[in-house]
Amino acid sequence: MESSEPALLARARRAYERGRLEAALWRAAPLVPIAAWTWSWCRYPALAALCGVALVALAVAFSWRGRVWGRAVVPGLAAGLAPLVLPFLMRGARDVCVGEMCCSLCLLGCVGGGLVAGVLVGRRAASLRDGRGTFLAAAGALALLAGAPACAFAGAMGLAGLLLGFAGGTAPVLLARAPA
Amino acid sequence: MPVGLPLLPLPGLLKHHRRNAARFAPRAERRSNYTGRMDATQRRQLQDVLARLADGDRAAFPPAFTLLWPVTRAFARSFLRDEGGAEDAAQQALIRVFLRAAEFDASRPALPWVLGIVANECRTLRRQSQRRREGPLEEADAHPDPGASPEEGARRRDLERAAFAALNGLPAADVEAILAHIGAAERPDLPPATLRKRLERALKRLRRSWSERHGIL
Numbered sequence: 001m002e003s004s005e006p007a008l009l010a011r012a013r014r015a016y017e018r019g020r021l022e023a024a025l026w027r028a029a030p031l032v033p034i035a036a037w038t039w040s041w042c043r044y045p046a047l048a049a050l051c052g053v054a055l056v057a058l059a060v061a062f063s064w065r066g067r068v069w070g071r072a073v074v075p076g077l078a079a080g081l082a083p084l085v086l087p088f089l090m091r092g093a094r095d096v097c098v099g100e101m102c103c104s105l106c107l108l109g110c111v112g113g114g115l116v117a118g119v120l121v122g123r124r125a126a127s128l129r130d131g132r133g134t135f136l137a138a139a140g141a142l143a144l145l146a147g148a149p150a151c152a153f154a155g156a157m158g159l160a161g162l163l164l165g166f167a168g169g170t171a172p173v174l175l176a177r178a179p180a
Numbered sequence: 181m182p183v184g185l186p187l188l189p190l191p192g193l194l195k196h197h198r199r200n201a202a203r204f205a206p207r208a209e210r211r212s213n214y215t216g217r218m219d220a221t222q223r224r225q226l227q228d229v230l231a232r233l234a235d236g237d238r239a240a241f242p243p244a245f246t247l248l249w250p251v252t253r254a255f256a257r258s259f260l261r262d263e264g265g266a267e268d269a270a271q272q273a274l275i276r277v278f279l280r281a282a283e284f285d286a287s288r289p290a291l292p293w294v295l296g297i298v299a300n301e302c303r304t305l306r307r308q309s310q311r312r313r314e315g316p317l318e319e320a321d322a323h324p325d326p327g328a329s330p331e332e333g334a335r336r337r338d339l340e341r342a343a344f345a346a347l348n349g350l351p352a353a354d355v356e357a358i359l360a361h362i363g364a365a366e367r368p369d370l371p372p373a374t375l376r377k378r379l380e381r382a383l384k385r386l387r388r389s390w391s392e393r394h395g396i397l
Contacts, residue, residue: 016282
C-alpha cells in the first residue's frame, strides 16, 4: 500500500475534506427533525420544505467550508429561533387594533422576531475584525430560513415583515460599531 | 493456579512487550523518546496549523502535512519495529489524523492528540496482522525448547501470558525502566537518581497490576 509523498498528500487532502463533510453532516443532523416539525404545521408546506432543505444544505455547506462561514452557523441558527418561535406562538391570536388600524399579531411576531434576530447577528458581526459581511450573509441567511415557515402564517406580509425586522435590527448595530 | 511474579521469565516476554511501549500515546509522547522528535517551535507550529485546519483554513494543510508526516512515520516505526508494515501504518494513521482534523480542540495540546490517533491506528493494524499470521506465542509453540516437557512448556506459556497482561497496563516509561533494569533495553538518558526512582515506581505499579490479577505477591 506504500505510495509516494505527493500521492499521500492527495489522499490526506481528500481525507481532510471528507472528515470536514462528515463533521458538518453530524452538526446539521439535528436540523432535520426541526425542519420536519416546521413542515408539519406550516401554512405552506412546500415553502416549509424548501426552507428546511435550504437550511440543512446551507448549514452543512457553511460548516464544511469553515472559517467565518463555519463560525456563523451556530449564531445564525440561534438567532433564527426568535422569528421561528414568536410567530408560531402568536399564530392563533386575533388582530390587534389601535384605533382604526388593525394588525395581525402574527405579523407583529414576524417583525419582532426578525428584529431580535437582526440585533443578535448584527452584534456578533460587529464584534468581528474581519469577514463581517460574510458572517452577516451566512448567519442572516440561516436565521431568515429558520424563521420563514413560521412567518408564512401571516402570508407574504409576514415574510416581508421578517426581512424588514432583520434589516432594522442589523443596520443600527453595524452602523454604531462601524470602524472609524 | 495463582503464580508468583519472581518465577516469570521476564527478559523474553518483555521483548514482546517493548513493542507496546507507546500503548498510551499521550503518556508515551510525554515520557518516551518522542518528545525529542519535535522541538518547542515545531510543537507550537503544529498546534497552530491544526487549530487552523480545524477552523477550515485550507492554507494550513501543506505545513500540517510537512510537520505531521515525519512524526507519524517515526512513531509508527518505533511502535511496530517493522519497516514495511510501519510505513503502511504511518500512512493510514496520517490519513486518519487528517480525517479527524475537523474535530481537533485547539485548547488541547496537538502532539499528544496526533500520537493518540497514530498509536490507535498502529494497534489496530498490529492486531489485524497478528490475526492473519501466527503471533509470537504461537511461534514459540512451533519451536519448543527441546529440553522442556509439554507440561513445563504449557506452564511457561501461561506465565508469559499472565506477565504480559500485567505489563500491558503500565505506562511506557515504566516498561522502559524495567527493560533497562533487566538489560533488555538501552538505559534511558536520565540521571541515575531519576532512573532509580522511576524503576522503583515501575516495579511498584507492576506488583500492583500483578496483585490485581492474581491476588498474591
